[in-house]
Amino acid sequence: EPQGKIDTGAEYEAPRNEIEQKLVQIWEDVLDIDNIGINDDFFSLGGDSIKSIQVISRAKAKGYYFEVKDIFNNSNIKALSKCIKKNALTISQDEVVGEVELTPIQKWFFERNFEEKQHWNQSVMLFSKDGFEKEAFEKAFEAIIIHHDALRMVYKNENGEIHQINRGTSEKLYDLNVYEGLSEKEITEKCDEIQGSINLEEGPLVKLSLFKTHKGDHLLIAIHHLVIDGVSWRILFEDLSKAYEMAKDGEDIILQDKTTSFKEWAVEQKKYADSYNMRKQLEYWSYIDKFDVRKLPKDKEVAVARIKDLRSVGFNLTKEETEKLLKHVNKAYNTEIEDVLLTALGLTISKWTGEKNILVNLESHGREEIVKNVDITRTIGWFTSQYPIVLSSSNEELGMMIKNTKDSLRRIPNKGIGYGIIKYLSKDKMEFKLKPEICFNYLGQF
Structure with missing residues (x-):
């Protein structure tokens, strides 16, 4: 058995053929672990549903095709290798333009009628001690926004009705500003200003800022949440890393083939809405909606919740604790990380309120395989799905809970x-009465 191998309880067996070798290499890259054997369990190694999407995406780049459910049903490489298909979907690589149906999460966003709709972004600040090459970076981002069509969306309000429009590649793709010699305080102020300057109607929804300092370069990437989510950021980072290196080396930028467009996904979701499968699910959601759950106790009610009034409470786990949580805890009951974290959340809230039933709004990546001949593993957009769950915390022992x-x-x-x-x-839109006050979102590992 190789040195440094993680103990998953499975006997080590080396890959026996090319497919297994390639899968081992992909798992090791995605999970950041060495010496994976073909009997090791994906979830015991710290895998989750988000990481399974990354595995599928990288396998496709090498010509191997399988689905998320295949990983869940065959969670070691020996079993998974038998599910590999060779025939790929043929997906158009053409530019996507025109009106795009709003998806459920986007409809939720506009229904909330936020005061500062334009300032609802996701952003990252990258740092390079050696600095970024502006021209290479511009070429890289131009290639990415041409390739990932949803990053070119704008939102037109016509008499109170929102229309989502995918603009063409000839229009302005992003804003980039370069600043030199600013203090840390000035950089923070400038970032706040840039974050609030996105125009949903006119676009672009991607804002970039390069801050050159004597310690190195800071690069702000701010993108409106309407066109990006947690899985999309992973795709963007992967493509940015490759595209930037290609541009620096003077090569033509070639990215992995497009998967199904956000536009097509939105159309297919709408068709699926009135399918037999959906009607079957009505019974389940009606049952959940009948739960009688009390509101959380509060010191005072607030009419309007504002970001400025929010408080963040954070804590860190040590490396050893994180390792145990992600790679060892799940073995006892064959669980996923969300099962354990939600049990802890339910216990905590129940202890505080004395209530048995705890209502939670659960967010997930929303890239479920519900439609045939659709592949959104490498599509950038806002795919999140959210739904209520009722956690029951009784006096049972922890294992049973x-x-x-x-x-x-x-x-x-x-x-x-x-x-x-x-x-x-x-x-037949259904009015649901449950309104969870707690939101749970496991973002996985970045």
Whole structure:
């Protein structure tokens, strides 16, 4: 057995053929672990549903095709290698333009009628001690926004109705500003100003700023949440890293083939909304909606919740604790990380409120395989699905509570994607009464 191998409880066996070798290499890259054997369990190594999407995406680049459910049903490489298909979907690589249906999460966003709709971004600040090459970076980002069509969206408000428009590649793709000699305080102020300057109607929804300092360069990438999510950032970072190196070396930028466009996904979701599968799910969501859950106790009610009034409470786990949580805890009851974290959340809230049933709004990546001949593993956009779950915290011992949480999560049809589809897209839109006050979102590892 190789030195430094993580103990998953499986006997080490080396890859026996090219497919298994390639899969081992992909798993090691995605999970950042060496010496993976073909009997090792993906989830015991710290894998989760987001990482499984990354594995599938990288396997496709090498000509191997399988689905998320294949990893869940065959969680070691020996079993998974038997599910590999060779025939790929033929997906158009043409530029996507025109009006795009709003998806459930986007309809939710506009329904909320936020005062500062334009300032609802996701952003990262990258740092390079050696500095960034501006021209190479510009070429890289131009290639990325031409390739990932949804990053060119704008949102037109016509008499109170929102229209999502995918602009062409001839229009302005992004804003880039370069600043030199600013203090840390001035950089922070400038970032706030840039974040608030996105115009949803006119675009672009991508803002870049390069801050050159004597210690190195800081690069702000701010993108409106309407066109990006956690999985999309992973795709963007992967493409940016490759495209920037190609541009620096003077090469033509070639990115991995496009997967199904956000535009097509939105159309297919709307069709799916009135399918037999969706009607079957109505029974489940109606049952959940009948739960009687009390509101959380508060010192005072607030009419309007504002970001400035929010408080953040954070804590860190040590490297050893993180390792145990991600790679060892799940072995006891064959769980995923969300099962364990949600059990802990339910216990904590129940202890505080004295209530048995705890209502939580659960967010997930929303890239479920609900439509045939659609592949969105490398599509950038806002795919998040959110749905209510009721966590039951009784006086049972901890092991039983973990099992109960796991079982209740497995009963949710299609990881909850149907809830938003029924609520916002089906012809017989259903009014749900449950309004969770707690939101849970496991973002995985970056």
